[in-house]
Amino acid sequence: MRTSNWILTAALLVTVSAAAQQATDSQPPAQPQATDAAQTAQPSQQPAPAQAQQPAPTASQPADAATQPAPAATIAPPATVAAPTTMDQVVNLFIEREHGLIKALATRTPVVETYLQNLTADPQLGPVPSEDHYFLGRLDMGENIDRKDYLKEQEKSMQQRLLGGFQKLYKVQYQPMGFSWMVYADRTDFDREHYDFRYVRREFLGDVRCLVFDVTPKPKSGRGRFLGRLWVEDQGFNIVRLNGTYYPAPRNSYFFHMDSWRLNLIPGYWVPSFIYSEEGDFSAGVKSKVAFKAQTRIWGYDLKKGGKDDELTNIRVDSVQDSSATAQDASPLQAERVWQQQAEDNVVERLTSAGLLAPEGDVDHILQTVVNNLEVTNNIDLPRPVRTRVLLTAPLETFSVGNTIVISRGLVDVLPDEASLAAVLSHELAHIVLGHNLGSKYAFNDRMLFSDDATYQNLGFKHIPEEETAADKKAVEFLKNSPYAQKLDNVGLFLKALQQRAVSLNALLTTHLGNPLAEGGQVSRLSALSTQGPALDNSKLDQIAALPLGGRVKVNPWDDKAEMVKTAPVAITSARDKMPFEVTPFFPRLARYGGNAAPVAAPTTATNSTQNPGN
Numbered sequence: 261m262r263t264s265n266w267i268l269t270a271a272l273l274v275t276v277s278a279a280a281q282q283a284t285d286s287q288p289p290a291q292p293q294a295t296d297a298a299q300t301a302q303p304s305q306q307p308a309p310a311q312a313q314q315p316a317p318t319a320s321q322p323a324d325a326a327t328q329p330a331p332a333a334t335i336a337p338p339a340t341v342a343a344p345t346t347m348d349q350v351v352n353l354f355i356e357r358e359h360g361l362i363k364a365l366a367t368r369t370p371v372v373e374t375y376l377q378n379l380t381a382d383p384q385l386g387p388v389p390s391e392d393h394y395f396l397g398r399l400d401m402g403e404n405i406d407r408k409d410y411l412k413e414q415e416k417s418m419q420q421r422l423l424g425g426f427q428k429l430y431k432v433q434y435q436p437m438g439f440s441w442m443v444y445a446d447r448t449d450f451d452r453e454h455y456d457f458r459y460v461r462r463e464f465l466g467d468v469r470c471l472v473f474d475v476t477p478k479p480k481s482g483r484g485r486f487l488g489r490l491w492v493e494d495q496g497f498n499i500v501r502l503n504g505t506y507y508p509a510p511r512n513s514y515f516f517h518m519d520s521w522r523l524n525l526i527p528g529y530w531v532p533s534f535i536y537s538e539e540g541d542f543s544a545g546v547k548s549k550v551a552f553k554a555q556t557r558i559w560g561y562d563l564k565k566g567g568k569d570d571e572l573t574n575i576r577v578d579s580v581q582d583s584s585a586t587a588q589d590a591s592p593l594q595a596e597r598v599w600q601q602q603a604e605d606n607v608v609e610r611l612t613s614a615g616l617l618a619p620e621g622d623v624d625h626i627l628q629t630v631v632n633n634l635e636v637t638n639n640i641d642l643p644r645p646v647r648t649r650v651l652l653t654a655p656l657e658t659f660s661v662g663n664t665i666v667i668s669r670g671l672v673d674v675l676p677d678e679a680s681l682a683a684v685l686s687h688e689l690a691h692i693v694l695g696h697n698l699g700s701k702y703a704f705n706d707r708m709l710f711s712d713d714a715t716y717q718n719l720g721f722k723h724i725p726e727e728e729t730a731a732d733k734k735a736v737e738f739l740k741n742s743p744y745a746q747k748l749d750n751v752g753l754f755l756k757a758l759q760q761r762a763v764s765l766n767a768l769l770t771t772h773l774g775n776p777l778a779e780g781g782q783v784s785r786l787s788a789l790s791t792q793g794p795a796l797d798n799s800k801l802d803q804i805a806a807l808p809l810g811g812r813v814k815v816n817p818w819d820d821k822a823e824m825v826k827t828a829p830v831a832i833t834s835a836r837d838k839m840p841f842e843v844t845p846f847f848p849r850l851a852r853y854g855g856n857a858a859p860v861a862a863p864t865t866a867t868n869s870t871q872n873p874g875n
């Protein structure tokens with residue numbers, strides 16, 4: 261593999277070296293650059309596109325160092341470049357930077373999730389989901405994406421395997437997928453030989469000024485070439501957004517349209533983070549066979565797999581003695597509790613290292629406040645505090661292990677208000693209070709030794725039906741005693757909205773670790789509250805029963821940290837604006853690394869509510 265790449269690279273070298281020479285000749289003397297937050301290289305280096313492709317690393321290419329299997333998990337920032345004076349030089353620069361990014365990320369295997377909703381036309385609500393599909397896996401950034409990975413075969417084979425039950429799901433999801441093609445414009449041949457670049461204009465994306473280019477494949481440059489538009493930021497000349505499709509498509513098939521966004525999560529690199537795909541035309545007279553909207557999210561670029569942090573912890577443990585006056589031998593009950601805590605800690609740690617749980621953070625403070633409200637008003641006094649964590653995936657689910665309540669990103673996104681959040685958390689709190697979470701088999705560390713892709717086969721926190729019923733009953737008691745007692749109508753509305761979409765959103769309601777909220781198209785969770793409140797009425801614009809996906813939680817794709825999205829209110833002007841549980845395009849507010857703004861641009865989707873559960 262590597263050898264053939266080198267041969268290709270060598271061939272490219274010959275053809276582009278002339279252009280590189282030109283670029284170098286026409287460069288003005290190197291200028292000091294104060295733009296890149298973390299320059300480490302000499303500013304005198306010239307941007308020679310050909311060099312970026314040399315197989316032999318040179319001192320002027322820190323990007324190469326990053327791809328070596330060094331123990332450090334960091335990626336060295338690229339060399340600083342002299343400011344270009346012509347658009348031709350800009351093109352050379354972003355081509356070089358794109359190859360630098362491909363190299364820098366070649367050893368990474370981030371988590372990739374695609375959630376897709378097939379659409380059908382509803383006279384009142386416009387295109388609404390008719391069915392959905394969910395794919396989760398790991399993206400091997402070092403592999404070439406399979407160009408045969410287009411809709412027909414892909415969909416068919418995935419559907420067939422999905423029907424086989426989710427034992428196979430994770431495996432299937434690990435295959436490179438068509439939805440994630442647009443992490444790069446062209447992984448192998450992104451150059452002037454294969455493409456024409458035309459400068460369009462300048463444009464701001466968020467806080468970042470960009471140069472916009474239209475890209476067309478040259479005639480006879482082969483199938484499946486990128487066709488569309490690029491946004492290139494004007495300091496390091498990295499591509500920050502790609503929008504378009506691939507062309508020409510093989511016979512009897514076609515490529516999706518995609519809008520691909522990158523975030524400046526590490527110095528000097530813009531990392532592929534969100535891809536929105538959409539097909540379908542609902543105009544009068546159009547009889548389109550395929551209509552869908554899909555969100556692809558990539559995260560977990562920098563998963564911590566033990567290593568340095570663990571060593572430090574061990575050293576500290578060795579040197580600390582328990583000198584407290586209460587240090588005593590453990591009673592049998594204490595031993596049992598420590599054992600359970602060990603199981604809980606093992607699971608939380610394992611799910612975090614698999615890229616499925618966010619590290620403890622901002623969102624947990626909000627969740628814990630809500631749990632606290634329930635505990636205080638119900639006089640719940642547990643021997644160990646209840647903790648909360650965010651599962652990074654979209655399907656709507658909660659589960660608990662020991663005293664840790666886990667809620668999925670997708671579920672936090674769609675909940676309309678704090679009372680509904682309290683309702684879903686109260687069910688798990690009830691499991692804890694009722695002693696349903698005493699399983700401790702995960703206290704044995706051998707049970708944590710499985711590959712990340714086997715997570716769903718090795719971990720599971722489902723309760724038996726009797727425990728589910730008991731937890732629901734207890735949860736309603738908690739809620740009626742809580743500050744949320746007067747707002748349970750909203751919970752009822754949410755459950756009604758969920759019921760309305762339960763059949764068409766089967767994949768979103770298929771849980772992977774906990775009990776589902778609905779089964780067989782019937783909402784089962786907290787059914788005692790489902791008749792509460794007014795009837796669901798889509799035409800009432802002030803009745804917000806559930807939100808679109810992506811409106812609440814944003815995840816930093818590099819370190820997996822989750823935080824709440826801050827969005828401004830947007831007026832709902834028609835029933836079509838509500839979009840409960842629906843997929844919308846991404847429109848992250850781009851910002852430079854280390855800027856004054858939040859380090860992660862928010863993947864703000866077209867959300868229609870500003871109520872935060874914590875407000």
Ligand SMILES: [Zn+2]
Nearest residue numbers: 723728731775
């Ligand atoms: Zn349960």
